[in-house]
Amino acid sequence: xxxxxxxxxxxxxxxxxxxxxxxxxxxxxxxxxxxxxxxxxxxxxxxxxxxxxxxxxxxxxxxxxxxxxxxxxxxxxxxxxxxxxxxxxxxxxxxxxxxxxxxxxxxxxxxxxxxxxxxxxxxxxxxxxxxxxxxxxxxxxxxxxxxxxxxxxxxxxxxxxxxxxxxxxxxxxxxxxxxxxxxxxxxxxxxxxxxxxxxxxxxxxxxxxxxxxxxxxxxxxxxxxxxxxxxxxxxxxxxxxxxxxxxxxxxxxxxxxxxxxxxxxxxxxxxxxxxxxxxxxxxxxxxxxxxxxxxxxxxxxxxxxxxxxxxxxxxxxxxxxxxxxxxxxxxxxxxxxxxxxxxxxxxxxxxxxxxxxxxxxxxxxxxxxxxxxxxxxxxxxxxxxxxxxxxxxxxxxxxxxxxxxxxxxxxxxxxxxxxxxxxxxxxxxxxxxxxxxxxxxxxxxxxxxxxxxxxx
Ligand code: 2HG
Ligand code: ZN
Numbered sequence: 052x053x054x055x056x057x058x059x060x061x062x063x064x065x066x067x068x069x070x071x072x073x074x075x076x077x078x079x080x081x082x083x084x085x086x087x088x089x090x091x092x093x094x095x096x097x098x099x100x101x102x103x104x105x106x107x108x109x110x111x112x113x114x115x116x117x118x119x120x121x122x123x124x125x126x127x128x129x130x131x132x133x134x135x136x137x138x139x140x141x142x143x144x145x146x147x148x149x150x151x152x153x154x155x156x157x158x159x160x161x162x163x164x165x166x167x168x169x170x171x172x173x174x175x176x177x178x179x180x181x182x183x184x185x186x187x188x189x190x191x192x193x194x195x196x197x198x199x200x201x202x203x204x205x206x207x208x209x210x211x212x213x214x215x216x217x218x219x220x221x222x223x224x225x226x227x228x229x230x231x232x233x234x235x236x237x238x239x240x241x242x243x244x245x246x247x248x249x250x251x252x253x254x255x256x257x258x259x260x261x262x263x264x265x266x267x268x269x270x271x272x273x274x275x276x277x278x279x280x281x282x283x284x285x286x287x288x289x290x291x292x293x294x295x296x297x298x299x300x301x302x303x304x305x306x307x308x309x310x311x312x313x314x315x316x317x318x319x320x321x322x323x324x325x326x327x328x329x330x331x332x333x334x335x336x337x338x339x340x341x342x343x344x345x346x347x348x349x350x351x352x353x354x355x356x357x358x359x360x361x362x363x364x365x366x367x368x369x370x371x372x373x374x375x376x377x378x379x380x381x382x383x384x385x386x387x388x389x390x391x392x393x394x395x396x397x398x399x400x401x402x403x404x405x406x407x408x409x410x411x412x413x414x415x416x417x418x419x420x421x422x423x424x425x426x427x428x429x430x431x432x433x434x435x436x437x438x439x440x441x442x443x444x445x446x447x448x449x450x451x452x453x454x455x456x457x458x459x460x461x462x463x464x465x466x467x468x469x470x471x472x473x474x475x476x477x478x479x480x481x482x483x484x485x486x487x488x489x490x491x492x493x494x495x496x497x498x499x500x501x502x503x504x505x506x507x
Pocket of ligand 2: 199418419426465
């Protein structure tokens, strides 16, 4: 049956869209190589409406694709032919603030930046931060366990989720953990849904735990002559400073940001690599001492430090605007991680592999190197058709993932598996683990209604 007519039993028809424009807009995330062609877009406003949608989908054998801010980079929110998008866009209310517990209760469609701003208004801090916070939604962050630039100090989204309401694949509503700090009553189901990429349930409401505000921050950008120096710098700075961020990017990445007018060269020196370090203002003297030491031993050749919030923002722009600045070149994305201990040797292996296997492609290095997460973007040559380019990169990916596997690392550190990494899941998860994941899926979504084809 026509999806638009069918779902009218679960939702007022004013919140069901099936025009071409809506289907195109809500049918995809930031990936470009997957085909999106949903039958309809549903815009619920309450948990009860989401439950009614899921129950109806089970009865009518429809497949649902949960959709947040659509900023994902792994195809986790791409809706294939005849699938139905459930967008959380209209569930964007902040329901309340609880001071003693430092909890913000919100619907899943609240924009991440609104969570951050609301925290600040209460004199508190939501520390999960990344370039797309202005469009991404807290529910989507939970579905992918979003990471970002401050993981080294504050952890991932998981750490800040104290309560969750989810609608499972059967349409049951589970209210999990209720914002408690201590709760030793068996399996913590909340953590199964965090990072499940919409395959077990649709997150509808959330209790976000907030942190105390940190001191004002300083940002230091360093010119780094070679990959091997990066980890020496990390080791030296993190030995005596509780860093808020330790990022790196290549000259190629920075030059793209500058070329697109999204950043200004921070120092005259052109260097193959740059490190960006953030720390509390009170650690500045110590940071300067280490900086000089690093210059003396040749690990750093130049540097610039922020003296105001505006300067800090301008330095961060060089790192945060990389992904968007590369987007027009349709990059093939790698989002991989290893333990920090293994990073130096991993960098050497990846560098060797990339130069051998992508000699004719431009390769852009950047990432959250302080937590072991490397983003490797292979840029599509202008003259190559996208399907050929993707096929070629996909063909080479197993070699890279073997290096990850050798070190028991992850083929998706923070973006999720979605459609992009699905065929490669076995490089990071054992057969037994995948079987357990499938068994869990069968408990919460026995009819395979939710986000089909994603993850596995
Ligand atoms: C970042 O760290 C994001 O900038 C995006 O995770 C990375 O686009 C990418 O590959
Ligand atoms: Zn990232």
